[in-house]
Amino acid sequence: MLRSFGWNEIWFIVTAIQWTLILSAIAFGGGALGGLLIALSRVSRTSVLRHAAQGFIRVFQGTPLLLQLFVIFFGLNAFGIVVQPLTAASIALTLHASAFLGEIWRGCIEAVPKSQSEASWSMGLSYRDRMRYVVLPQAARIGVAPTVGFLVQLLKETSLASIIGFVEITRAGQIISNVTFEPFKVFSLVAALYFVLCWPLTLLARRMERRFALSGRS
């Protein structure tokens, strides 16, 4: 039952791009939300929040993403909660992205000079208004390039979801490789597809970095 590596097989892999993109989008969207909460907690004056956020970051930065996937996928199933591979991968990657984006953005928030907060305090701005109008917009400019850089990393990391059976491009490649016995060709194609997705993002990150480096003059 050996199949040849033809257009149908190539098409099967190419269409799996949508699942790689969907998983990336979920993880990035969820991670952005979670990351903002983590970053704000890390710079909070409430020590409970600070410590909780730090603990969260330690756990998710200090363990391999693959094991986080396993723990969530098999762990939830072991407790009788049936989760689909997409759900498990989404949860794991969201938590992972929250930790990393949280730490990246904390750095960006702290890179906004304290004098900006002092000016805000001196005018009586509330915490919310200070963050919303003064600190976060400036932190966002600093954060664009590293954030896009992390998105590239995240997109590649979705390949790990193949191991719990989620059919994105890596898993699609495995399936085709198994039936064609052409692993070199198949995985070269898969790698090329990741490159096509990531390269423009890398260029974008570099361009934004340069743009903000220029406009960053005070």
Next chain:
Amino acid sequence: MSPSSNAAAASSRSDDRVAVRMEGVDKWFGDFQALKGIDLEVANGERIVVCGPSGSGKSTLIRCLNRLEAIQQGRIFVDGIELTAGAQNVEVIRREVGMVFQQFNLFPHMTVLENCTLAPMRVRGMSRAQAEQTARGYLERVRIPEQADKYPAQLSGGEQQRVAIARALCMSPKLMLFDEPTSALDPEMVKEVLDTMLDLANEGMTMLCVTHEMGFARRVADRIIFMDRGEIVEVAPPADFFERPESERTRAFLGQISTY
């Protein structure tokens, strides 16, 4: 006046005469004591210049008045409200106290107009139209109405500092604090900022200025406060301060700064 009636006057809001009152204020940065037992009363409409060698605590003194610095001991009243009696009061006082910083501290991602309208809209609840009208009025008064739509980085240092003054005035503060407002400026821009401050003084604004501009102090100040090593060493009207300084430390300071 007996001490008890003094205290009663200070803690009541009805005394409109007193703008600022500090009682036995101590401030520590770790092991370093920045302020030592500061007692000070500033009347409404009074213009005070605070001077002294660097590290003497003069910036710390005025930064305590809107709680950019917390104090460890003593009490501070601003506009009759006790600053040191809870976070609620801090917010109330900050609305009424304007501050101008050495490095301007304008918001670089906002235009001049946006810098000036943010707090009036968010804190005072003004409409945009109202806030912009007020802001343009103050930009006119600091003589840069044409710069309203520029970003801070497009302005000279002197212009940025005048924007910072206008921004503070847009909140209609009862008291203005100046923390070395001309120290970061190129020499040719010092005068335009001092002129703006002079205008403000002439209009009766209560002002506390930390500055090294002794010409300004002589011309504008009702009283000059000389600080050294965290203490108020001498408080005197300019004439007495410059001609008949009482303290040896004041004389030494004046001797050093007026050499040229």
